[in-house]
Amino acid sequence: MARMLSPIVLCVLLTGLASEMYSQHPKSASRSSKADQSADQAADFALGMLRRSITSTNYAQFGFANVEEVQHMTLGSGVPLFYVRADQLSKYTPGSDPGSLMIPTQRRLYPVLVNGSGRLIITLENQNGQWKLVSFGQQAIADQLSKIKHDKASHSRGPGGSEDNYFALQIPSMHLNFLAYSPAPGPGGATETKQHVNLLALDSPASMQHSIGFQNTDFLAKNPAFTPEKEGTKSATDVFTALAPQASSAMSGNAPR
Numbered sequence: 001m002a003r004m005l006s007p008i009v010l011c012v013l014l015t016g017l018a019s020e021m022y023s024q025h026p027k028s029a030s031r032s033s034k035a036d037q038s039a040d041q042a043a044d045f046a047l048g049m050l051r052r053s054i055t056s057t058n059y060a061q062f063g064f065a066n067v068e069e070v071q072h073m074t075l076g077s078g079v080p081l082f083y084v085r086a087d088q089l090s091k092y093t094p095g096s097d098p099g100s101l102m103i104p105t106q107r108r109l110y111p112v113l114v115n116g117s118g119r120l121i122i123t124l125e126n127q128n129g130q131w132k133l134v135s136f137g138q139q140a141i142a143d144q145l146s147k148i149k150h151d152k153a154s155h156s157r158g159p160g161g162s163e164d165n166y167f168a169l170q171i172p173s174m175h176l177n178f179l180a181y182s183p184a185p186g187p188g189g190a191t192e193t194k195q196h197v198n199l200l201a202l203d204s205p206a207s208m209q210h211s212i213g214f215q216n217t218d219f220l221a222k223n224p225a226f227t228p229e230k231e232g233t234k235s236a237t238d239v240f241t242a243l244a245p246q247a248s249s250a251m252s253g254n255a256p257r
Helices: 007-024 032-053 067-072 139-154 205-210 236-247
Strands: 073-075 079-083 103-114 117-127 130-137 166-171 176-181 198-201 233-235
Touching (some): 032 103, 117 139, 233 236
Antiparallel strands (some): 079 103
16 A cells, blocks of 8 residues: 655645746636636646656655656546535435535546556645645545546446546545536536436445444445445435434544545
């Protein structure tokens, strides 16, 4: 398992990356399409800086098998990030609108790929019209995020559809991560659209089993295909119904990571 970056390494690299990104991408966007394009440019710039920051002594901390892989890094397509608060989830009742719990952020997640496999995630945030670097890491879900989205958007099985209809969903207090699919026009669309959101697990089965969200529930046992490897899909209604009883015990850490 790849080690997480040390606080010192992370702080130094983030400071250097962020300062250069701010000077390179000062313009804001008036429309979402322009904002997405601006985010893509900022992420691409961060990728270049990241490539120059990784050395023969620290490559493993970023999730790379060897330093040569760094030269083959490419940027995967980004997804917007939504999150769910535990205090709101605790009040969820079966059949009610799950989309009302999904809070949009100003963040986008970009998987960093090597030969199509995810190594880590670049997280950007739109602050006053400027895309700024938040972090890079989350090696544990980087490969699943890029692979599952590509598989689902490229094949007829599963929810399918345009990649624009996918978004990342976190329940920070439960340390749970999902890839979500919303019918057209995608995330941020009409209320009736959000009622039909489907979720795919990004966390490993072991990680989900240890999450407070799935404790005292047989949801995972009854849905063995709900794993990143099997790419099983469940409705947000079903998942939230299973998690709601445990949400009151997970009130801390509501903000996205």
